[in-house]
Amino acid sequence: MLKLCLKTINSRSKYDGIVQKRCHLPHGHKGRCDEFPFLRHFYEMDKSVADKIKRDSTMTTGAAWKSEDAGPNRILRWVMLLSDEELKNFGLDMSKLKPGIIAKLREKAADYDSCIEVALKLTWLVYQMEDAPQPPRAIREYLEGFFGQMDFGSTVCEVCKLPISFKLFELAQRGKAEIETCHKNPRLHNAENVGFAHRECNIAQGAKTLDDFYEWIEGILERSGH
Amino acid sequence: MLKLCLKTINSRSKYDGIVQKRCHLPHGHKGRCDEFPFLRHFYEMDKSVADKIKRDSTMTTGAAWKSEDAGPNRILRWVMLLSDEELKNFGLDMSKLKPGIIAKLREKAADYDSCIEVALKLTWLVYQMEDAPQPPRAIREYLEGFFGQMDFGSTVCEVCKLPISFKLFELAQRGKAEIETCHKNPRLHNAENVGFAHRECNIAQGAKTLDDFYEWIEGILERSGH
Structure with a gap:
């Protein structure tokens, strides 16, 4: 895996005493340190997508x-x-x-490194959505260093397995999130366990693990005679 | 079907000009008129259940x-x-x-008579839940006059088809409704179309008709290799 800079980044958050934010640019990079360099492209072209990835990766849901x-x-x-x-x-x-x-x-709850890994994974997945913009080469190679080669158009809903279009992010800007970050096991926040899901799929899954969800709906179909 | 009194009942609701409430006791009954005589038993023994049936039958959901x-x-x-x-x-x-x-x-939206029919149907179903109290004979015969003979313990979740226990109503009193009124087609409020569902089942169904829901989860299982 890519060797990272990992220098601490000063911020003015009251939570800095708990965890120091770190730079995730490649080791020996030029210029200023950056906690989320892999989101730079989205921050330029579609800030709401970058904000969502950062928020879902690092923050709890909340009222x-x-x-x-x-x-x-x-x-x-x-x-x-x-x-x-x-x-x-x-x-x-x-x-x-x-x-x-x-x-x-x-x-x-999740530790800092897991949250960063989740952000990396989600970014890698977003670029592989249908209708997603092409990543700049540096970001592409950086992300592929963590999760393997990108296959454009291959990102599917973790629940229903249908393709998810990048265009659904736009609907979110009009008030209703149609793409949600999804956890195969709702109680684990790490790169392996996260992905994207349609809002209705994520709601249907609820607090169940994906395995339990599939088992549950199998039972429903059986009992309802389908 | 049973012939009903149907005399208008005066109330002080500001909506009385739209629809006059009516008496649903049998035609020629003695004593005072009553809009929901079939809920009397629940009003005596478990007011929250009677309130829920009346509310879900006659009121829209609302903030x-x-x-x-x-x-x-x-x-x-x-x-x-x-x-x-x-x-x-x-x-x-x-x-x-x-x-x-x-x-x-x-x-x-639904007309007054449909709402009353829904209340009748839900009451008939509640008495047939596992662990439900026995209906007084008069109420039992009255409800059976509309929907046929009761089969105690036979009420199942409209979605997952597992039995629903009357005891789940008690959980609602501690803040979380575990039994919800469910519509096979979410856009039709009438006796044929309503029943009860577990909260998680009702949420999973969402705005879909039950038929569309089953088709949807069949597709999910197919695509996820189950």
Whole structure:
């Protein structure tokens, strides 16, 4: 695998004491360090796609509002690895949240490196969607160094296995996400376990692993006489 | 079918001008008229179940909050049969709602008689759930007059066809509805088309008809190699 720079990057996040952000440019690169160099192309041509990859990789899902017991807004996944005691130092009192919310937040916890790997994997998959833009050569080779050769148009929904078009991202900008990041096992956030799914497929899968989901719908078809 | 009283019942709802509520006791009954006599037993022993049947039969789904463009709270389904002009007289300005909300509200429209039939059907089904209480004889015979003989323990989820236990209603009281009213065709609210489903089954079905849902998951299993 490609050797990376991995120098720490200073930021002003209050969570910097937990994990130092790092540079993921190739080792010995020229110019400034960059945490997400593989997203540069999308940041230039379609910022919402880059934002989505970064957000889904590094942040928990969260309520769109803020209230004492609904839980915090999206929060960095690695922050959720801290103990209840440590979280209090960041102004987050887990004991005030409902058990269901706590479980959901803790389930989304993941370490920094896993989150970066997820971002890499999702970017690699987006470029292989139907109607996706061609990656610049440097980014293509960089991503292929992690996950193998790209096969353009080959990205399918992890659930229903139908191709996913890059154009569906545009619908999201009009309010409704049609492509969602999907976890084959909803309780594991790492490169191997993530992919994209249609919104309706992701909703149907729910909290089940993909294997359990397929088994479940097999049973449904059997019992309903199909 | 049983001949009903059908005398109008006075109430103080602002919507009384649209539809007059009617008595559904048998024709020539003694005592006071009653719109939902078949729910009396549940109103005595488990009010939340009676409330749910009445609510799901007669009201649209609705936001739990009230804001200008999120749409109104639950509203009587037959009110949604009125024109935009008529609705203004009831303080509801449809032109202020988002197109998606309008479509959803209009889709839930149903006339008064269909709603009563749905309530009858759901009550008949609840008594046939596993672990359900025995209906008083008068209510049993009344409901059987509409939908045929009861077969106790025979009510299954409309989607997955597994039995549904009456005990799941209790979970709803602790915040999470585990049994939902389900429509084989989500755009038809009548006795033939309704039943109960597990929450996760209802969510998986989404806006699809049951036939389309089964076809969809057949395709998923095929493409995923199951």
